[in-house]
Each structure stands twice: as structure tokens, then as C-alpha cells.
Amino acid sequence: MKKSAALVDKDQLLHEMLSANRWGTYFGVSQKVLDQVWNKLTAPDGNSVAYITMEIAADRDVFHPVRDRLQQLDITGSTDPRVDGFVKNFLRGPEKIPNYGGGLGVLAGDTLKSMADCKLPVVAISLLYRKGYFNQMVDSKIGQISWSGNWEPEKTPSIYLLHAPGNPDLPLEVKIPFYDQDDREAYAYARVWLKMEINSRLDYFVPHLLLDYSCPSSPEWIRSAAQNLYDSSSEKVKITQRRMLGAGVLPTLRALGITSSTVHLNEQHGVAVLLTQIAGRLAEQYGQDYCARATDQDILTTAAEVADSIVYTIHTPVKAGHDRFAKELHLAVGHAFCQRILHLLAQDSDNPAAFNFTTLAMQVNRATNSVSRLHKEVTRQQFPQFADKITAVTNGVHHLTWISPAKAEVYDSCPELQNWREDPGAFKNGLALKDNKHFRAFFKVAWQKDNRILTDYVNRMLIAHRNQMQETWIDPPNLLSHLSDPGSALQPGVFTIGFARRFSTYKRADLIFEDIDELLKPVLANDWPVNFIFAGKAHPHDEPGKALIKMVIDCQAELFEKSRGMAKLVFIPNYDMAIAKLMVAGVHVWLNSPKRPLEASGTSGMKAAMNGVPNISIMDGWWAEGYHDGATGWKFGYEDPVDSRNLHENREGLLYKEDSASFYGIFPEIIESFYVQDKFPAFLDRAIMNLPLNCTIFNTHRMVAEYAKRYRLKLSAPLANRLAKFRENYVSDPDYRS
Numbered sequence: 001m002k003k004s005a006a007l008v009d010k011d012q013l014l015h016e017m018l019s020a021n022r023w024g025t026y027f028g029v030s031q032k033v034l035d036q037v038w039n040k041l042t043a044p045d046g047n048s049v050a051y052i053t054m055e056i057a058a059d060r061d062v063f064h065p066v067r068d069r070l071q072q073l074d075i076t077g078s079t080d081p082r083v084d085g086f087v088k089n090f091l092r093g094p095e096k097i098p099n100y101g102g103g104l105g106v107l108a109g110d111t112l113k114s115m116a117d118c119k120l121p122v123v124a125i126s127l128l129y130r131k132g133y134f135n136q137m138v139d140s141k142i143g144q145i146s147w148s149g150n151w152e153p154e155k156t157p158s159i160y161l162l163h164a165p166g167n168p169d170l171p172l173e174v175k176i177p178f179y180d181q182d183d184r185e186a187y188a189y190a191r192v193w194l195k196m197e198i199n200s201r202l203d204y205f206v207p208h209l210l211l212d213y214s215c216p217s218s219p220e221w222i223r224s225a226a227q228n229l230y231d232s233s234s235e236k237v238k239i240t241q242r243r244m245l246g247a248g249v250l251p252t253l254r255a256l257g258i259t260s261s262t263v264h265l266n267e268q269h270g271v272a273v274l275l276t277q278i279a280g281r282l283a284e285q286y287g288q289d290y291c292a293r294a295t296d297q298d299i300l301t302t303a304a305e306v307a308d309s310i311v312y313t314i315h316t317p318v319k320a321g322h323d324r325f326a327k328e329l330h331l332a333v334g335h336a337f338c339q340r341i342l343h344l345l346a347q348d349s350d351n352p353a354a355f356n357f358t359t360l361a362m363q364v365n366r367a368t369n370s371v372s373r374l375h376k377e378v379t380r381q382q383f384p385q386f387a388d389k390i391t392a393v394t395n396g397v398h399h400l401t402w403i404s405p406a407k408a409e410v411y412d413s414c415p416e417l418q419n420w421r422e423d424p425g426a427f428k429n430g431l432a433l434k435d436n437k438h439f440r441a442f443f444k445v446a447w448q449k450d451n452r453i454l455t456d457y458v459n460r461m462l463i464a465h466r467n468q469m470q471e472t473w474i475d476p477p478n479l480l481s482h483l484s485d486p487g488s489a490l491q492p493g494v495f496t497i498g499f500a501r502r503f504s505t506y507k508r509a510d511l512i513f514e515d516i517d518e519l520l521k522p523v524l525a526n527d528w529p530v531n532f533i534f535a536g537k538a539h540p541h542d543e544p545g546k547a548l549i550k551m552v553i554d555c556q557a558e559l560f561e562k563s564r565g566m567a568k569l570v571f572i573p574n575y576d577m578a579i580a581k582l583m584v585a586g587v588h589v590w591l592n593s594p595k596r597p598l599e600a601s602g603t604s605g606m607k608a609a610m611n612g613v614p615n616i617s618i619m620d621g622w623w624a625e626g627y628h629d630g631a632t633g634w635k636f637g638y639e640d641p642v643d644s645r646n647l648h649e650n651r652e653g654l655l656y657k658e659d660s661a662s663f664y665g666i667f668p669e670i671i672e673s674f675y676v677q678d679k680f681p682a683f684l685d686r687a688i689m690n691l692p693l694n695c696t697i698f699n700t701h702r703m704v705a706e707y708a709k710r711y712r713l714k715l716s717a718p719l720a721n722r723l724a725k726f727r728e729n730y731v732s733d734p735d736y737r738s
């Protein structure tokens with residue numbers, strides 16, 4: 001009796017997870033939720049935000065509320081074949097969506113997830129890259145080898161190809177104007193994929209539209225530019241990608257009836273949207289021959305009007321992160337009228353033959369946000385003419401994505417942290433936990449578990465690489481794969497230092513290996529073993545970045561031999577979100593060694609903090625706010641005031657000698673506090689203090705609450721109150737007035 005009742009309930013539940021509108025049929029949210037979100041986005045009042053970004057990282061192996069719900073309910077299929085297909089796909093379909101390169105994409109994904117949790121009316125737009133970013137293999141002699149495979153959005157759960165209104169057999173195609181050298185129109189076409197960023201209650205989602213230009217109606221040069229994220233095989237491909245993003249925004253929103261009146265540019269990549277907005281308004285004003293009739297003054301006046309709807313976030317002071325293109329190149333993709341706008345608003349101060357997209361984004365917005373307090377100072381120095389409008393919204397991470405299952409179980413068990421899933425501000429009550437013996441023991445056990453999971457993962461990988469050596473020509477990147485003695489595997493419980501992020505020059509991945517004899521002094525003097533676990537990709541065209549990977553793996557033998565096997569360095573290839581999640585929870589300290597002040601924020605250290613893992617970091621980016629006089633970790637290296645002459649990446653100014661020496665100064669004390677019994681309580685204090693001091697602040701719920709003010713959204717009273725509560729925990733920018 002009971003059993004069949006439960007079965008009926010399950011079928012009904014599954015049916016409530018099915019919804020449809022004129023563009024498609026979806027699984028995971030109810031019809032009511034779909035209608036609620038869609039009605040907000042298409043309402044005439046335009047009270048919603050279009051969030052534009054080159055990359056979004058939200059892999060299903062680190063956060064997948066629909067699958068979790070199915071598993072919780074012990075559902076494995078359905079008698080209704082339509083639903084059954086969805087269920088099986090959500091339980092077993094591919095989990096990786098490799099449309100991201102690094103921190104910018106992860107931030108975008110975490111932001112959308114918190115927006116879904118907070119029920120903000122937002123739609124995100126980015127591109128769909130059929131070949132993704134790239135896959136990384138590492139060979140001990142060659143270093144990084146990149147290859148691209150195809151991923152299949154068709155098979156990936158929670159991604160849907162939208163169809164023409166009411167016609168499931170015909171994909172929706174949006175027509176997007178490009179231009180050739182002679183200013184003739186050359187249309188590109190994009191199919192639109194909808195990815196749902198569904199919150200954990202399954203009662204709201206943020207739709208994420210991925211423009212897929214590799215459809216048969218698009219010209220070949222567009223299709224080939226659509227394959228790889230950050231394809232920089234030529235400047236032409238690069239600028240084509242930027243235009244695909246920016247120029248695609250308005251036609252796509254229009255095709256779907258979405259009315260968002262605020263545009264958030266997550267970095268300047270999609271800034272071409274401004275060109276289409278300005279031209280569009282002038283066409284309305286002057287009619288078809290607006291190009292001839294609009295004066296320069298008209299363009300500037302219209303740009304100022306458009307600016308009122310734009311919120312812009314700048315993510316890096318590093319010049320390579322800011323797009324600059326030869327003027328003649330832009331002529332080959334954009335309308336001549338766009339050149340006029342660019343001439344007025346995008347001049348590059350260093351190079352009269354180039355347009356600077358950062359300059360354009362800086363000029364045309366109502367709010368420019370930097371991503372940490374320190375980055376605000378840096379950005380103001382870099383762009384003194386815009387200093388007044390540059391404010392700070394310090395980044396965060398999506399706590400539900402990054403807290404490991406073992407740690408989440410501990411947090412769930414604490415009455416002090418009640419409701420932490422809904423409200424990460426609840427972590428502020430964690431102050432009391434430092435002196436709670438029961439909590440300390442439970443926390444330590446969870447940490448040991450996470451460390452064992454990471455260690456096991458690495459050991460399995462080392463063996464897999466060794467076996468692959470027989471089958472392929474890849475020489476395993478890790479020394480330990482070459483040693484067959486069982487003692488060469490990593491041991492859990494050994495002091496473990498983690499480092500993983502993109503490999504680019506300013507991040508100085510090899511900094512602590514500058515003087516290996518110095519580094520090993522406390523190891524050798526006390527027989528204290530240490531594991532270094534590293535991961536990260538370098539852009540395939542970034543030769544210095546790739547050289548850093550080689551430099552790091554080349555240190556393995558010297559570390560191992562000089563330490564008599566006590567210091568083991570492992571590099572995990574093909575870094576992604578799942579590896580990040582294993583690492584940030586399973587190591588004992590998280591290392592961050594950038595050249596100050598080039599790390600605008602950094603977020604991997606926040607993920608570690610979410611798991612109570614202390615950081616050892618240069619005082620750069622978020623750590624200048626998260627360090628709390630040593631209560632949550634350690635600092636080292638140069639920390640003098642920011643000087644705009646220091647914003648370069650030249651090797652002679654990278655302070656390798658000085659900052660590595662500073663690291664060797666603090667390292668003995670850190671490893672001692674881990675291994676010496678009566679010092680360990682202080683180590684654990686630092687770990688636990690991350691909960692009240694850092695989890696409370698560096699989460700994306702607080703961050704999107706701060707952005708919501710910049711968006712000027714009209715929100716219901718309960719929602720506005722909830723966001724106000726998140727903002728009470730921190731004010732990124734005390735100077736900001738809305």
C-alpha cells in the first residue's frame with residue numbers, strides 16, 4: 001500500500017519538474033517557476049539585467065541540484081518515456097561544460113548560482129564553444145600539450161536547444177549583422193541554447209543563453225571562429241569572437257522578447273553591445289540614413305544616454321586582459337558607423353592605430369566596479385580620468401558549490417551555523433566554534449577525510465599515468481609515476497600545500513622553488529615531510545605561461561632527492577572545477593604567490609576559506625581583506641603602497657628574490673605549527689576562524705546583493721530585505737553611494 005502511494009507521488013513529483021514554453025521543454029523546474037522567471041524577463045517594465053560574459057563555468061560535477069533531488073528521492077526513471085529520458089540524462093549525462101578558461105568564468109557561474117538563490121531577474125548571455133577551451137596533457141620533457149575535443153551540448157543535462165516559436169522541429173536562429181571591408185552586410189546566424197542555473201530549492205533559475213554560431217547558415221569564417229574559447233590564432237579571429245558576443249546580445253534578447261533594461265558587462269569582451277545600442281537609438285531618431293545624419297555630438301549624447309543602463313566590472317590590471325585591436329581590423333567586421341563611435345570613444349592612449357575596448361567600456365557606463373578594495377586603488381591609478389566613478393565590489397564564491405560534502409556535514413551539525421545554506425551570513429556565529437571541543441574534533445576528522453580523498457585521487461592518477469606510458473608516447477609529468485616503490489605514493493596526513501590557477505607570468509607559480517635548499521631547511525632539520533600539489537593551464541599561445549609549468553615539474557627531482565624523498569611535488573593535469581573542489585578542501589594550506597598588485601581579486605583562496613583551509617598569500621587581491629592580522633592564515637612578500645609603475649610583468653620587476661626569501665622566512669613556523677603537537681591548536685584556530693571572518697564575507701550572495709544596488713532593480717519587499725541582510729555583513733566600498 002505505502003509503497004505504491006510513494007510511487008504515485010514520485011511520478012507526480014517528476015511531472016511537476018517538467019515545464020514548457022514556446023521555445024522548448026525543460027526539466028528541473030515546475031511550470032509555475034518557468035512562467036514566473038519568463039514573465040519577469042519579458043515584462044514591459046524592463047526590470048531585469050542582461051549579464052554578458054565570454055565564459056561561464058558551472059560544471060555539473062560540482063553543483064547539480066536537480067540530480068541531487070532525484071537521488072534524494074531515490075528516483076531512477078519514470079513510466080512516462082518523456083520524463084524518463086530526462087531523468088536518465090540528469091543522472092548519467094555528461095557533467096563537464098568546458099566553456100571556461102579560469103577564474104573569470106568560475107566567478108560568472110558562481111554569480112549566476114547566487115542570483116538564482118536570491119531570485120534576481122537576470123538572464124546571462126555568452127557563446128557556445130563546440131570545442132570548449134582546450135584539454136591539457138603534460139609531458140615531463142615537453143611540458144603542456146593542448147588538444148581540443150568536441151563536447152556535446154545535445155547530450156548535456158540542463159542545456160536545451162531553443163526552437164522556433166511553437167515549432168519543435170526548427171531551431172531558433174538569430175540573425176546578426178556583420179560587415180565586410182566594403183561595408184556590405186554579411187550576416188551571421190546563431191542558434192540559441194538555454195542553460196538553466198537552477199537553485200537548490202528548484203524554485204527559481206537564471207537562464208543562460210549560449211549563442212552557437214557554428215550552424216550551417218553562418219559563413220565559414222564565423223563558424224570556425226566559434227569553436228574555441230579565447231581562440232587567438234589571429235587578431236581577426238579574436239575580434240570576430242568579441243563581435244559575436246557583443247553584437248549578438250540585442251538581436252537575441254529581441255528574438256525572445258526579453259526586455260532587460262540594464263546590461264552588466266562582466267569584463268569588456270562584450271562591449272560591442274554598446275555600439276549596437278548607440279547605433280540603434282540613432283536609427284530610431286534619424287531613420288534609415290542615420291549614418292549620414294547623426295553628428296559626432298549626437299553620438300556622444302546618445303552614448304551618455306546608453307551609459308545610464310550599463311554596469312561594468314573590470315577584472316584585471318594586466319594589460320593582456322584588455323582588448324586592443326588594430327583599427328583596420330575592426331573595419332572588416334563592424335559597420336563603418338561603428339568605426340565612428342570607436343573613433344570618438346575608444347582611442348588607445350599608447351597606440352593611435354588601435355582601438356581600446358577597455359577605454360570604451362570605461363567611458364560608457366554608469367558604474368565601474370573593480371573586484372576588491374585594493375584593485376579599486378589600482379584601477380583608479382590606471383584610469384585617473386574615471387577615478388570618481390570606480391567603486392569596489394569584492395568578489396565572492398558560491399558557498400554551496402565549493403564546500404566539500406564532509407565539511408558541509410560538519411556545518412549542518414552545528415546549531416551555531418543554522419541556516420548556513422540559505423544565508424552564508426550565518427557563518428558569523430562561527431566565532432564561538434573556535435573554543436568548542438566537540439566542533440574542533442569533528443572539523444578535524446572531516447579535514448582528514450578530505451585530505452585522504454585528495455591523496456587517493458592523486459595516487460590513482462599517478463598509477464594511471466604510469467600505465468598510459470606503455471600505451472602512448474606521453475611521458476608522465478610526475479616523477480612519482482616513474483617510481484614503482486610503494487613508498488613513493490602520497491601519504492595522507494602529510495602537510496600538504498596546494499596551488500592551482502591559470503599559469504600566467506604574474507601569478508609566479510614557481511616562486512617558492514626559487515631556492516630549494518632554503519625551502520627544504522625545516523623539512524630536513526626535523527624530518528617533516530611535505531606534499532606540494534599543483535595544477536593549472538596556460539593559454540596555448542602563452543609561451544611564458546607554458547614555460548612556468550615546465551619549470552614547476554622540473555623541480556620535482558631536486559625536491560625529492562635533496563629532501564631524501566620527504567618533499568613530493570605533484571602536478572595534476574587538465575585542471576577544472578572538480579579538481580579545484582578536491583584540492584581546496586583536501587590540502588592543509590592554500591598558496592597564492594602573485595606579484596602585487598596584479599592579482600585583482602583571486603577566488604581560489606576564498607574556496608579554500610569556505611572549507612576552513614588557511615591561506616598563505618601575498619597581500620594582494622582579496623587577501624588584503626581576508627587576512628585579518630593573521631587570524632585566518634599567513635602573509636608574505638612585498639606589501640608597500642600600490643605604485644602604478646609596478647603594473648608590468650617584466651621579469652626583472654617580478655621580485656622573485658625578495659618575495660621567495662620572505663616565504664622562506666615564514667615557512668618553518670607554519671610547518672612547525674602543523675606538526676608539533678602543542679602548536680597544532682593554533683593552526684586549527686586559524687582554520688576555524690575562516691568561518692566567521694571569511695565565509696561570511698567572501699560569498700557570492702553578499703556580492704550579488706551589492707551588485708543588486710548597482711543595478712537599481714525594483715524588488716519585492718521580502719527579497720529586498722533579504723539582500724539588505726546579506727549586505728549588512730560587509731561593505732566592499734565604504735565610499736559607494738547609490
Ligand SMILES: *Cc1c(COP(=O)(O)O)cnc(C)c1O
Nearest residue numbers: 102103501576577580602603604
Ligand atoms: C577558482 C578557479 C580558478 C580561479 O583561481 P584564482 O586563484 O582566482 O586564479 C581558475 N580555474 C578553476 C577551474 C577554478 O575553479
